[in-house]
Amino acid sequence: MTATLTATPPRATAGRLFDVKLLIGILVVAALLVASLFTGVYDIAGAPDGAEMFQITRVPRTVALVLAGAAMAMAGLVMQLLTQNRFVEPTTTGTTEWAGLGMLAVMILVPHPSIPMRMTGAVVAAFIGTMVFFLFLRRVSLRSSLIVPIVGIMLGAVVGAISTYVALSTDTLQSLGVWFAGSFTSVLRGQYEMLWIVAIVGVIVFIVADRLTVAGLGEEIATNVGLNYNRVILLGTVLIAVVTGVVTVIVGNLPFLGLIVPNIVSMVRGDDLRSNLPWVCLLGIAIVTVCDLIGRTIIMPFEVPVSLILGVVGAVVFVLLLLKQRRRG
Template sequence: MTTETPVPQARRGGRLLDGKLLVGTAVVGALVVLSLFTGVYDVFGADDGGEMFAITRVPRTVALVLAGAAMAMSGLVMQLLTQNRFVEPTTTGTTEWAGLGLLTVMVLVPGASIGARMLGAVLAAFVGTMVFFLFLRRVTLRSSLVVPIIGIMLGAVVSAVSTFVALQTDMLQNLGVWFAGSFTSVLRGQYELLWIVALAAVAVFVAADRFTVAGLGEEVATNVGLDYGRVVLLGTGLIAVATGVVTVVVGNLPFLGLIVPNVVSMFRGDDLRGNLPWVCLLGVGTVTVCDLIGRVVIMPFEVPVSLILGVVGAAVFVLLLLRQRRHG
């Protein structure tokens, strides 16, 4: 797959571990600690404060770390495979497919476990991402703007199907809650399967060089002896796992996979292995900051993190478009 704006190979990058990364880790670590102690409930003064801290604050903060890193990583891999900076799971329909899979499982098996719901979401996300790639292969004009438009249109169709099914089965309210993208309901005993995305991140790091070569295009990858189809299949599977699991546990986190890889790429180039720690770190920091804002802006109530991410992400998306136009 080639576009008019191919992702170049590692313009900059530098060492994998350096002083700046350590500073960034310290800053994000401070945000994570702040998340542990931010909330309406008095975990210090109440009699059951320690128990509530373990049941709600710790799981929520761990979920912030895992979900933020997973979705940012998914956006980076998807941008490499499509050679387009404007794609990520929420602009390719992957998230909508995951939601449809979740809804299908809930309709067919109302009492399904969280593991069964995740499996349905992951399978649907995988199928949807492959459908997007198949559409992309048949599009003659693959400009930087046409590619995400295709994904958004596919996502809109899938979202319409999900809404129709939800209306027919009286689950429209549940569908709205699932796609709210909030960490409010993350509790101990309900988030542990989210650790699966950590394994997906490790797999991406192991296969980083293959994804980087695949990002140069099918012809180049094949010429250097890479099985392009297998690498695309692997990347699609990892994206589906991350998106499906996060959708079931947290909901929709729009534009996170768009913002973070582009910001990192501006400063470090496009080497996946070198950028992955930065992408994961910035993903965690971004979603944590947005969640903290959502918790305090109208305290004691909360604003879903997806709302804040949507506003920030839309603004960054427009800025990226303007930057793309300015630089030809």
Template sequence: MPNNIRTGVEINSQPQFYNHNKIWTKPFILAIIVVIILGVISLFTGVYDIRGQADGWDMFFITRVPRTAALMLTGAAMAMAGLVMQLITQNRLVEPTTTGTIEWAGLGLLTVYLLFPAPSLVLRMTGAILFSFIGTMIFFLFLRRVKLRSSLIVPIIGLMLGAVISAVSTFLGLLFQKTQSIESWFVGSFASVQIGRYEYLWLIVIVTILIFIFANRLTLAGLGEDVATSLGVNYSRLILFATGLISFAVGIVAAVIGNLPFLGLIVPNIVSMFRGDDLRSNLPWVCVIGMGTITFCDIISRTIIMPFELPVSLILGTLGSVVFIAILLRQRKLGG
């Protein structure tokens, strides 16, 4: 992103690099253990009596195992997307929800439904990924023409663009009577996840590997275009590559699960507060905490009004909103 995007942004929104390069530490191992415990709780949480029914263990492998695996993969994907976006924009308030990326993914899903009567999951994923990429690039290009005076302007612009795209999607859905086709996208939920309907989420592992391989270059990109270029990094190409990875992860999640707000905002900010912004050493932390956060929210969504189930996006959105406000207040306090 060019220099004018970073002009006037508060110091506290810039990446901070601490000497925390070790990954396998006692706190990290403890975090993994906590996530494993949450995963086990998720496996045995639900209305259906796994141990008391004849086909209980069949249902366990048909629904519970895929759901828990989907939670872990989705949590890692959205948290990573937020981490990369915050790094390359040098703004801690940026993530797919606050840049309009997720709304563009929804528009892509709707477009696929308009063009194909009964689209396959691959087609829906393709539409969501393509529109996520287009929307994210439009967001970046829009920022090129805006002289920022505050780090708060960036997410405000993204939220405004997202609201416009969401309005367009709603209008087209009502006009062509396709609202019911994408209704599940608006309420992100894991209730429908079962074997045969989540396997594409495993592609997120490839995204994770690629981000880890290019972590050092992405970290240099977070220092700014001039610094990255002087160190031999092709800044524009790297931004396109990072945008492609973000769009790929967000598009898959949007097609399979739906809208999951603020996860990419909560987790990277928590990690950055304690570990700075070294992408390579933070990535495992972000993945693990992302997994734990969404699994915890999903367990709450399944138990708070049993035998009914709330959409996990409702719990996640509530938690994310509180954290978002807390971060805004912290930014203001540090900036003052």
């Protein structure tokens, strides 16, 4: 299914950015985040060091939910726009697997690497993997849009197999499994601050939203209106790689989030990137927070990784989208 994109005039877009519905959405998400702050096994109200633990664990975890949820949903939106395909996002194109391979390579080459070093390896590898996927799409003509995510999942499976083999050979398989668990359990003060990088990426996406929207119309149309198509694609790839690499290092794998959120928002609001961006970020935060709350409470005092719950929900949505596309023919 090829995305149907329409370029919205700047003034009309500005008028659609903020309304009463968005304010209600912000209040609902704020309520979920407050619930996140006060959900957990540790008694922050009754324990002598409750206030300190609140600052060390609960606040960083909730901030990470906001940043990671918004960033991965936004990355999915940008990727779908640039590929003109509603079934792609970092976990269906192999980008996440490439990020894990890059992080693993840094761990092998540099004993006890710092978080910035791991991020650098993950971002570089995610960029390479995303470019490989984009170049494949440009050189191979695929009649059905359903084939695109299948190809991406296959590429990701190959990269994941290579990562597993390397991890087995270097006795780092356990670390690789922890990275891809996709859990906010280990998010603590002093270990999550680099995640603020994705907030900067969000600002950049908002600034260049119109160019990304025009690029999403196709190379021919973008070139005719004077846009440097290849430069915009390169910029979009860098932004996707940065988000995926940073989130993978700090949180882990968040499957299908970038698939679920943009599709829901597009069905309701259309395909204008700039006006949809606040909604995409809000819905991404809401879904991740709800899944995290379920994971924390369903078998308390133990936790279920948020990636497990996201994977189940995302897989159902993915299948429903495929069936919907098949009915349309």
